[in-house]
Amino acid sequence: MSLFRSILVADDEPSIRHILTLVLTDRKYEVRAVADGEEALRELAARDYDVLLCDVRMPRKDGLTLLREAQAAHPGLTVVVMSAYGSQEQALEAVSAGAYDYVQKPFKPEEIVFVLRKAEERERLLRENKRLKQSGLPSLPQGHILGSSAPLQAVLRQVARLAPVDTTVLISGESGTGKELIARELHAKSPRAPLPFVAVNCGAIPGGLLESELFGHAKGAFTDARTAKRGLFSEADGGTLFLDEVGELPLPAQVKLLRVLQEGEIRPVGENRVEKVDVRVVAATLRDLGKLVEKGEFREDLYYRLNVVNVRIPPLRERREDVPLLASAFLHRFNRELNREPPVEGLSPEAEALMSAYAWPGNVRELENAMERAVLLADGPHILPANLPERLWAAPTPGPATAGDRGVQQVGSDLSLKRAIRDLEESYIRAALRRTKGNRTRAAEVLDISHRALLYKIKEYGIDPDAEAERG
Numbered sequence: 001m002s003l004f005r006s007i008l009v010a011d012d013e014p015s016i017r018h019i020l021t022l023v024l025t026d027r028k029y030e031v032r033a034v035a036d037g038e039e040a041l042r043e044l045a046a047r048d049y050d051v052l053l054c055d056v057r058m059p060r061k062d063g064l065t066l067l068r069e070a071q072a073a074h075p076g077l078t079v080v081v082m083s084a085y086g087s088q089e090q091a092l093e094a095v096s097a098g099a100y101d102y103v104q105k106p107f108k109p110e111e112i113v114f115v116l117r118k119a120e121e122r123e124r125l126l127r128e129n130k131r132l133k134q135s136g137l138p139s140l141p142q143g144h145i146l147g148s149s150a151p152l153q154a155v156l157r158q159v160a161r162l163a164p165v166d167t168t169v170l171i172s173g174e175s176g177t178g179k180e181l182i183a184r185e186l187h188a189k190s191p192r193a194p195l196p197f198v199a200v201n202c203g204a205i206p207g208g209l210l211e212s213e214l215f216g217h218a219k220g221a222f223t224d225a226r227t228a229k230r231g232l233f234s235e236a237d238g239g240t241l242f243l244d245e246v247g248e249l250p251l252p253a254q255v256k257l258l259r260v261l262q263e264g265e266i267r268p269v270g271e272n273r274v275e276k277v278d279v280r281v282v283a284a285t286l287r288d289l290g291k292l293v294e295k296g297e298f299r300e301d302l303y304y305r306l307n308v309v310n311v312r313i314p315p316l317r318e319r320r321e322d323v324p325l326l327a328s329a330f331l332h333r334f335n336r337e338l339n340r341e342p343p344v345e346g347l348s349p350e351a352e353a354l355m356s357a358y359a360w361p362g363n364v365r366e367l368e369n370a371m372e373r374a375v376l377l378a379d380g381p382h383i384l385p386a387n388l389p390e391r392l393w394a395a396p397t398p399g400p401a402t403a404g405d406r407g408v409q410q411v412g413s414d415l416s417l418k419r420a421i422r423d424l425e426e427s428y429i430r431a432a433l434r435r436t437k438g439n440r441t442r443a444a445e446v447l448d449i450s451h452r453a454l455l456y457k458i459k460e461y462g463i464d465p466d467a468e469a470e471r472g
Contacts, residue, residue: 003050003120003195003238004078005276009033010040010054010066011082016105020053023109030275037061044070046219047271048230049077051116056083056090056102064094071098073227078119082107124194145181146329149319155182158311163189168261170246170306171284173313176365179284180242182313186282187240195239198232203248211253211269218270233266233277240280246306247287247298254299257281261305281306316360316367321471323356324434326364330371331383338375345381349435349446353427354385358392426461429454430468438469 007029009020017033024031032047034040038061040054052070056063067079081102083091091102100119103111145156162169163186171179180199187197205213216231233241243249249257260266261281265274283306292298316323327347335343347355351374360366374387385393428447436442443465444454458465 003123004029004116005237006030006047006049007032007051007053007116008040008043008049010035010037010052010058010063012036012055012058016055016082019109020112023112027113037063037066040066041069041073044074044077045227047228047268048216048234049074051119052077052079053112054079054081056081056094064090064097067094067097067099078123080112080115080119145178145185146325147319147322148325149314149322151314151319152322155311155313156185159185160189162186162309162311164191166280168280168306168308169282169311170289170309171282171311171313173284173286174315174363175286176363177313177315178364179313180244182311183240183242183282183284187242187280190240190280192239192280196236197240197242198236199242199244200232201244203245207250207253210250211256214253215256215266216268218268220270228268231266231268233260233279234275236279237277238279240282243281243283245285245287246283247285247289247292249298251297251299254302258299258302258305261302316363320356323360323367324352324471326367327352327355327371330368331375334372334375338372340375342381344375344378344383346383348382348384349428349431350385351383351388352435353424353431354388354392356431357424357427425457426463429457429461429463433463433465433468434471436469438465440465 007024009017009024009031011017011020011033012035014035017035021031021033032043032049034043036058037054040052041061043049044052052066054063054066058066061069063081067081070077070079079094079099081091081094081099082105083102084105091104095102100122101115103115145152147153159182169183169186171182173179183199184197187193200213202210212229212231214232216234217229219228243257256267260277260279264276264278266277267274289298289303289307293300293303324347331344331346334340355367355370362369370389370392371383373389374383377387378384429443432443432446433440436446440454440458441451444451447454449457457463
């Protein structure tokens with residue numbers, strides 16, 4: 001996959017412009033050639049280019065001046081200079097000023113191609129280093145998505161199968177379930193991993209600006225377009241573009257997106273020419289796209305292009321056994337970020353029971369916010385129920401192991417105090433057994449009940465202490 005696609009050649013010799021245009025076009029680059037530095041600057045302002053290939057000596061504006069002005073206006077531009085015999089000192093000066101490399105005239109066409117490939121490899125490494133720094137995630141053998149529940153493991157197996165291919169994937173799930181994390185996992189396990197992962201929330205950008213953000217625009221395309229802008233599809237070229245809340249796309253943008261998926265081409269706003277892009281699209285939605293199609297709010301042909309494979313992220317209430325693991329991970333993270341000294345060591349059994357019993361309508365994002373609050377408010381070494389949001393106390397409390405079988409109760413749907421107390425008691429016992437690794441004597445001490453009473457309750461609720469120990 002090529003990182004560089006568009007090249008601007010600036011040279012006052014027509015023969016050089018002609019041969020470079022032929023050679024580079026044959027190598028699948030998009031090439032435009034101009035005769036001097038001033039024309040080159042106008043072209044750079046009007047369109048996005050990956051590489052500027054310029055002569056050191058040119059009329060009106062020489063290569064060194066062009067280099068400095070071009071890099072000031074376009075910091076990400078890669079510049080390669082060409083120098084005739086006798087101007088080698090100027091070429092070295094250009095490299096010192098920020099050019100990637102220089103090529104001495106006369107040159108063979110293969111020399112230019114070789115330099116471009118070296119520059120492309122350097123850019124690939126720079127982008128990968130930037131991606132790793134921005135992610136801030138450790139390189140773990142099993143990835144960075146936490147959870148051992150069967151529903152989540154099924155999703156991760158699906159991700160492992162889909163990652164190596166370029167199939168378009170539609171991720172569905174409730175808000176806060178981690179759809180972007182799954183998209184990043186698809187990218188990280190794919191051959192595109194060294195190249196960009198670009199995420200955009202389609203619902204967060206005004207409809208009038210969305211096309212420009214996705215596809216870019218030419219200089220003067222609209223009132224405030226003082227310079228050309230590179231779109232997110234171009235930024236993601238060679239990598240993955242994650243379209244979150246794709247159901248919010250306005251219909252004109254849907255038409256353009258369909259063209260990208262079908263033809264691999266984009267047309268920046270205000271441009272007459274198309275650009276080739278190589279991008280894997282992963283989309284996500286919490287809306288029912290099928291119903292939007294029925295209402296005429298979403299194109300049916302685009303829906304089928306996006307929904308080649310659907311990955312459904314289970315809500316947290318369907319994988320309650322992951323709650324303690326996620327809570328622990330967030331606790332350690334907020335200890336570090338909030339500079340807790342001494343750090344909070346963990347959850348009290350009562351707090352863990354409450355968290356395991358709660359339905360988490362806001363999913364992992366709500367759990368994350370609750371843990372940040374709890375770490376801030378905790379006075380001792382453990383998170384107590386009083387440190388948790390009040391809604392965890394106000395909500396009905398189905399037992400963690402059987403909630404999935406009984407279905408999720410809505411607040412106010414069941415006001416049986418006796419049932420709520422039984423469910424809470426069962427949750428406490430399970431949490432205590434997990435905390436003590438199945439040791440019944442220690443669990444009875446933690447719960448402040450007799451050993452005989454605990455054995456009776458274990459039998460009454462059908463709890464397997466060994467199974468709870470394994471979950472702990």
